[in-house]
Amino acid sequence: MLAEVDQDDASNDEKSAADLEAVFDVPVRLSVVLGRTRMPVAKLLKMDIGTVVELDRQVGEAIDIYVNDRLVARGEIVLVxxxxxxxxxxIIKAG
Structure with a gap:
């Protein structure tokens, strides 16, 4: 038995793809978190050029990628x- 293709289903797929184009120009905030640390304000104020800040991650460990404050992926730093x-x-699945 041959399945019939519903013309409405095909046009709905095309309409969905076309509708998605409307959000292509919407700006989002992308943040890449290398690591975190806590320190007193006094220590922060004493920082100067060349100060090393120890973070909670190891070299080579994955970094977190956020879009609008939501974790969406993990990645690595590259030099280009x-x-x-x-x-x-x-890619982090929404949960």
Whole structure:
């Protein structure tokens, strides 16, 4: 038996893809968290150029990638033409 393709289903798929284009220009805030630390304000105020801040992550450990304060992926720092970048290694499923 042959399955019939419903014309409405096909047009709904196209309409959904076209509707998605409306959000392509919506700005979002992307944050990449290398690590975190806690320190008293007095220590923060004493920081100067070259001060080393110890973070809660190890070298080579995955970094967190947030979109609008929501964790969406993990990744690694990369160097591209002398600039720092991030490559995603894991997408976090919404839960």
């Amino acid at each position: 033409e002398g600039r720092l970048g991030v490559t995603m290694t894991e």
